[in-house]
Amino acid sequence: MKKVAMIGLDGMHWPILNKLFDWGVMPNLRKLAIESFKGTLRSTIPPESATAWTTIATGVNPGKHGIFGFTRPTKGYNDTRILNSQDVKYLRIHEMVAAQNLKSVCINQILTYPIKRFNGSSIITDWLSPEIKYSRDIERFAKGYHGPTLTKTSSLLAKNWNDEYSELSSRVDTTNALMKEIDWDLFWVVYSEPDHLFHRYYELVRKGNKEVMKLFAKMDETFGIVKDLVDLLIITSDHGFARFRHAIYINTFLQKLGLANSVKQEILKDLVCHRQVEEQKMTFQLPRETYRILSALPAPVELILSKIYKQLLKSDIKAEMTTYVDPKSSRAFAHGFGIYLKEKELTDRVVSILKKMQFVGGVWKKEDIYNGNNLEGFPDIVAMPNFSKGFALRSDTITPKSIVRRDFASHHPDGIVMIYKDEMKPRMVNAITVYDIVPTILNHLELEIPQDADGTAIKL
Numbered sequence: 001m002k003k004v005a006m007i008g009l010d011g012m013h014w015p016i017l018n019k020l021f022d023w024g025v026m027p028n029l030r031k032l033a034i035e036s037f038k039g040t041l042r043s044t045i046p047p048e049s050a051t052a053w054t055t056i057a058t059g060v061n062p063g064k065h066g067i068f069g070f071t072r073p074t075k076g077y078n079d080t081r082i083l084n085s086q087d088v089k090y091l092r093i094h095e096m097v098a099a100q101n102l103k104s105v106c107i108n109q110i111l112t113y114p115i116k117r118f119n120g121s122s123i124i125t126d127w128l129s130p131e132i133k134y135s136r137d138i139e140r141f142a143k144g145y146h147g148p149t150l151t152k153t154s155s156l157l158a159k160n161w162n163d164e165y166s167e168l169s170s171r172v173d174t175t176n177a178l179m180k181e182i183d184w185d186l187f188w189v190v191y192s193e194p195d196h197l198f199h200r201y202y203e204l205v206r207k208g209n210k211e212v213m214k215l216f217a218k219m220d221e222t223f224g225i226v227k228d229l230v231d232l233l234i235i236t237s238d239h240g241f242a243r244f245r246h247a248i249y250i251n252t253f254l255q256k257l258g259l260a261n262s263v264k265q266e267i268l269k270d271l272v273c274h275r276q277v278e279e280q281k282m283t284f285q286l287p288r289e290t291y292r293i294l295s296a297l298p299a300p301v302e303l304i305l306s307k308i309y310k311q312l313l314k315s316d317i318k319a320e321m322t323t324y325v326d327p328k329s330s331r332a333f334a335h336g337f338g339i340y341l342k343e344k345e346l347t348d349r350v351v352s353i354l355k356k357m358q359f360v361g362g363v364w365k366k367e368d369i370y371n372g373n374n375l376e377g378f379p380d381i382v383a384m385p386n387f388s389k390g391f392a393l394r395s396d397t398i399t400p401k402s403i404v405r406r407d408f409a410s411h412h413p414d415g416i417v418m419i420y421k422d423e424m425k426p427r428m429v430n431a432i433t434v435y436d437i438v439p440t441i442l443n444h445l446e447l448e449i450p451q452d453a454d455g456t457a458i459k460l
């Protein structure tokens with residue numbers, strides 16, 4: 001019997017993983033890496049988890065599966081909504097396998113809530129669920145699975161390492177038990193911890209902090225088990241992670257072009273200041289009166305704010321003044337890597353202006369970069385920062401300047417991939433794309449590859 005497993009490490013990047021290997025933190029994965037095809041997996045455009053994992057799991061581009069980011073503005077631009085499994089318009093590999101009468105297990109794949117039922121497919125939903133749900137047939141294993149969800153804050157935020165370790169252990173132990181004890185043809189699991197850790201504690205990871213290393217060592221247990229259970233193993237991330245030196249605020253840029261408006265002061269109920277103390281990020285409210293006074297001051301507001309907070313909080317902080325963009329009154333506004341335009345005739349103009357900016361690594365009209373019938377709700381323009389020059393997106397807010405010099409960690413388009421098969425000759429391969437994972441798995445299981453797949457099976 002042929003068996004395939006895919007183990008995802010969200011946000012993993014080779015420079016970080018090599019450090020973990022050097023420190024002896026993930027010995028099982030290191031051994032696999034030595035024996036595998038391995039290389040860089042270039043993420044999707046945009047390099048965000050929802051888009052990238054859905055692409056990896058479907059083998060088609062976002063125009064066919066319908067997922068751009070994990071939130072999307074509502075029709076009247078009054079609000080944004082979080083996507084769910086119903087928004088995924090293409091079968092994912094765990095569903096394709098089940099539809100062809102084989103058995104699959106799928107854990108923590110983004111946008112699996114609410115569970116779409118397929119005979120032969122067992123699921124534990126992801127961290128973007130309002131609560132963890134699982135298929136009834138695996139209840140015996142899954143009831144001990146505890147994850148962060150939309151309604152339950154991660155113990156990572158509170159830096160409670162003991163709680164985090166025990167919660168992660170519940171996920172790793174459940175995964176390992178399912179892997180060993182039930183019958184499956186495809187096993188698909190994504191560990192979100194690398195991404196969640198890098199977002200919050202990138203420096204602790206880079207310094208090899210003991211508590212953080214314990215978490216990676218726990219995940220490594222799965223790699224020790226899986227090798228003897230499969231004849232094809234794929235390990236991949238959905239994007240990488242790196243430090244950047246320039247934060248881009250696209251809405252500020254659009255505001256300066258006269259296209260985006262910020263929320264009016266009177267309705268600005270919750271102006272948020274980001275306060276950074278060491279590695280931990282905290283968010284707190286700035287009293288509205290203070291905001292009125294400050295907003296009357298000329299730039300550089302940031303500097304003034306940080307001085308005030310330095311006195312107030314007696315700690316060295318970086319503070320920044322941010323206001324929200326008001327999609328309702330704006331002619332154009334950015335949401336993540338996309339720009340929504342109310343007046344479609346502005347499209348060419350905005351594209352050509354952005355193309356000339358040095359902070360932009362690439363800019364496209366949606367129909368020029370994606371193909372398929374599920375582009376509804378996508379932004380009109382997709383813009384990627386110039387990652388190689390140290391630029392990355394910071395947030396959707398409007399700040400005093402559109403580019404701010406600062407040191408921060410964020411998604412990088414270069415992810416990792418390893419493919420392990422018994423008795424294969426290990427080598428470096430850089431030609432594997434996010435579209436090739438699904439055809440490779442289907443090919444190995446001798447199942448049909450969909451005609452409109454965007455990739456091809458990798459020759460092993």
Ligand SMILES: [Zn+2]
Pocket residue numbers: 010011048049050195238239
């Ligand atoms: Zn991710």
